[in-house]
Amino acid sequence: MTDKFGKVGVIAKGSRNPKSKMSGVLQNLSEYEIVIYKKENTLSLLKEISTTQDNKELFDDLYCTASAQAAAEVYLQLIFEKNDYESFYILLHDYLQYLKKVDDKYIIIFWRFLLRVASYLGFSMEFRRCVICSEDNINKMHGISFHKNGFICKECSKKKPVNENYSCSKKTAKLLANLRTIGNQLEEVEVTNFMIKEINAIFKNYFQYQFHKKFHLRSLEIF
Numbered sequence: 001m002t003d004k005f006g007k008v009g010v011i012a013k014g015s016r017n018p019k020s021k022m023s024g025v026l027q028n029l030s031e032y033e034i035v036i037y038k039k040e041n042t043l044s045l046l047k048e049i050s051t052t053q054d055n056k057e058l059f060d061d062l063y064c065t066a067s068a069q070a071a072a073e074v075y076l077q078l079i080f081e082k083n084d085y086e087s088f089y090i091l092l093h094d095y096l097q098y099l100k101k102v103d104d105k106y107i108i109i110f111w112r113f114l115l116r117v118a119s120y121l122g123f124s125m126e127f128r129r130c131v132i133c134s135e136d137n138i139n140k141m142h143g144i145s146f147h148k149n150g151f152i153c154k155e156c157s158k159k160k161p162v163n164e165n166y167s168c169s170k171k172t173a174k175l176l177a178n179l180r181t182i183g184n185q186l187e188e189v190e191v192t193n194f195m196i197k198e199i200n201a202i203f204k205n206y207f208q209y210q211f212h213k214k215f216h217l218r219s220l221e222i223f
């Protein structure tokens, strides 16, 4: 992922040769300054590379690594508009830097990242009130309306076809309601295995609904 050209596929010729200057430089999730011979419709050629940030702290904890890899997995499945390359690059960079500062509950930071990705792509999610009647009591929520991009309350959900909505538990609804500003309450937030499964499923289904194609988050299967 680059800030100027979006996603670029490159071949690093000779990088496996121990004598190559590139040998051992290429690491997953690191950041680089690169010189490439840009080719259209095929892999570009990597000519020079220097590490600007190796992000090796991301590998200190298995769950941290998985949460970081999941962001890369998401980007691999997205198509970016030219004007958005830089903002998506910065979003990913900031996410990885933030993960390094957290000791636990990396998955919550990942969900916040996904929420931002969705809003950059133009389908942000409303988690403060019901998207239909504006009810803002979180205890009255039924779940998520993919059709209307956010919470739907119990009353409104009764008037809609069942397959338009995805029901979720109260605890999950509460967490989602706080997700945008959750950075400063991480310590107090409770997240159970059940909530992890539920929220991962919500995001996966939501992205699938938006893109009309399969969307996967395999990196998160360790949770």
Ligand SMILES: [Zn+2]
Binding pocket: 130, 131, 132, 133, 134, 135, 152, 153, 154, 155, 156, 157
């Ligand atoms: Zn409602």
